[in-house]
Amino acid sequence: MEQINNLVLGAGISGLSCAFHLNKTQQQAIICEASNDWGGLCGNFSIQGFRFDKFVHFSFTENEYVKNLFTHNLEILVHKPELTNFYYGKWLKHPAQNNLQCLNFQEKVKIFLSFLTKPHITSTNYDEWLRVQYGNYFAEHFPMNYTRKYWGLEAKELETKWVGKRMRPITIKEMLQGLMHKKQKTLYYAKNMRYPQKGGFKSFLSVLAQKTDIRLNKKAVKINPTTKEVFFADGSRITYRNLISTIPLPEVIKLLPNVPASVQDAARKLRYTCGYMVSVALKKSYDFKGNLLFYVYDKEIPFARVYFPSIKAPDNVPAGASSLQAEIFFANDTPVPNKEIILTRTIQGLLATGIIQEKDILFTDIRFEPYANVIFDLQIYNNRKIVLDYLKHIQIIPAGRFGTWEYLWTDQCVLNGKNVAEQITGDNI
CATH class of the missing domain: 3.50.50.60 (FAD/NAD(P)-binding domain)
Structure with missing residues (x-):
């Protein structure tokens, strides 16, 4: 012993x-x-020369100690946080609440009037917090839909201490500007998204693992x-x-x-979320409009968000190819569809967004993680x-x-x- x-x-x-x-x-x-293997959810896997992280990962830390650890003896790529949102055929710059100019006039009016009459209460759950911040219409059609996808629950079942800077509040001036004009300035909470040139996100952990006795x-x-x-x-x-x-x-x-x-x-x-990762290898080089990832609000599309390993680092794919991974989450105490159903619906959803063409799909892969996130x-x-x-x-x-x-x-x-x-x-x- x-x-x-x-x-x-x-x-x-x-x-x-x-x-x-x-x-x-x-x-x-x-x-x-x-x-x-070591790495946990920060690990990755490779298939036919395509590397996929386990769910999307970037480093955007401003902590100098961690930043130095992660970049020790590593060449890194620094991306601007170019993120988008897919909303029933429309592509909105992220965050959506600041970039609603592409919606039709009737929906813009509903969002703005709802924002003007938003409740002024002390919120006791995430549902109320969203209504207080954005008004009923935007809350119900955007973050509440996303909450069902990402957390697997209704917003009223969540508390709010976890929110922090993850959700950006908005002023009436910002709401009006976002409804009327296309914005160039990125309002994401992270200024830069860092990623290793080689080896996937897991390479950031190499300095922690290289001299450690791991059984x-x-x-x-x-x-x-x-x-x-x-x-x-x-x-x-x-x-x-x-x-x-x-x-x-x-x-x-x-x-x-x-x-x-x-x-x-x-x-x-x-309670916690579990989740499927649907990874797609593409034999054609897609630039995906330079986006690192996008979020999805459509109820009919199963995945919450999609990221692009080939944009994160060219080393993640063979030359001339590209890749993406869709994430589908469920609360642990709710029924989880089998992988064949999820895979079929996810590919259908990806094709419906128009970001890829079926003829360019080289292969697909689906994997399940029993623990994805803590539910608050x-x-x-x-x-x-x-x-x-x-x-x-x-x-x-x-x-x-x-x-x-x-x-x-x-x-x-x-x-x-x-x-x-x-x-x-x-x-x-």
């Missing part, structure tokens, strides 16, 4: 960061990863916090001094013995606290998006792992 000072479960970005920073202080740290195909099946042992599917076990878990909270609770019923119930009530429903904070308090009680240290049950961007995941390492060592790393 192996004895380890610091055992990290999960080789996603937060687990890698935690082990990397522990090792910087000469603390022994290893990572056990259930799959056959692949090492799936934890049981944790005994009393004896401080982790048992693995291959029959091995490891004892630890400190256990850092990036495993999703509902899953780590299943690995523990004698969990109180109240904690099990809280873990079951934590109205009960999240109470249920999360119950689970995290229990893990603290049995001395398991949570880390990462799903380990702490937070809506973390990649730079925040790196800093989260660093903070955990500092918590363990007492050092300022």
